[in-house]
Amino acid sequence: MGKVIYLRWREGRRMDKREIEKIAEKIREEYSINEFPVDPARIAARLAIPVKEVTFKLYNDDSVSGGIIKEKNSVKIYVNKIDSMNRKRFTIAHELGHYFLKHLENKGEYVDMHREALYTNDSNEIDANEFAACLLMQSDMVINKFKVLKSVGFSQDYIIFKLSEIFIVSQAAMKNRLRNLKLI
Numbered sequence: 517m518g519k520v521i522y523l524r525w526r527e528g529r530r531m532d533k534r535e536i537e538k539i540a541e542k543i544r545e546e547y548s549i550n551e552f553p554v555d556p557a558r559i560a561a562r563l564a565i566p567v568k569e570v571t572f573k574l575y576n577d578d579s580v581s582g583g584i585i586k587e588k589n590s591v592k593i594y595v596n597k598i599d600s601m602n603r604k605r606f607t608i609a610h611e612l613g614h615y616f617l618k619h620l621e622n623k624g625e626y627v628d629m630h631r632e633a634l635y636t637n638d639s640n641e642i643d644a645n646e647f648a649a650c651l652l653m654q655s656d657m658v659i660n661k662f663k664v665l666k667s668v669g670f671s672q673d674y675i676i677f678k679l680s681e682i683f684i685v686s687q688a689a690m691k692n693r694l695r696n697l698k699l700i
């Protein structure tokens with residue numbers, strides 16, 4: 517018998533998606549009342565978590581989009597300064613996901629070097645992406661605006677483009693959100 521190799525995603529436990537949605541809802545209410553589109557950098561500012569724009573020289577490429585680093589009691593978020601605004605917003609929201617989903621708790625140090633915004637097998641990464649999507653693309657608003665645009669007769673591609681502009685996210689992130697909300 518060969519050795520059984522477990523894929524990494526089996527090691528961690530994913531959180532319930534509805535639970536993540538609820539946490540994101542609570543954070544939005546607590547930190548960005550009446551603010552639309554949600555600005556994750558302002559949420560970080562209210563938590564006194566500095567967001568620094570940097571170049572990830574160590575990795576020698578532009579595939580690292582950001583990270584959150586905890587050393588003792590200080591937490592800092594880093595974003596790749598050459599990324600687009602959409603991507604930076606998603607990255608900050610993703611890193612806040614690690615913070616609010618308590619991935620940093622009970623750890624003296626935590627280093628997340630976030631590479632791909634949407635595709636990963638790691639359970640914490642998937643949950644942080646889910647949190648980012650929920651935070652930036654509030655379900656009720658997405659559903660309402662999607663239905664309005666659809667009723668006018670716009671194509672699916674145009675609706676994705678339009679919604680991505682309204683919520684200031686990438687089209688890929690919006691498409692993913694619409695799929696998760698079973699709208700497409």
Ligand SMILES: [Zn+2]
Pocket residue numbers: 610611614628629630640641644
């Ligand atoms: Zn991450």
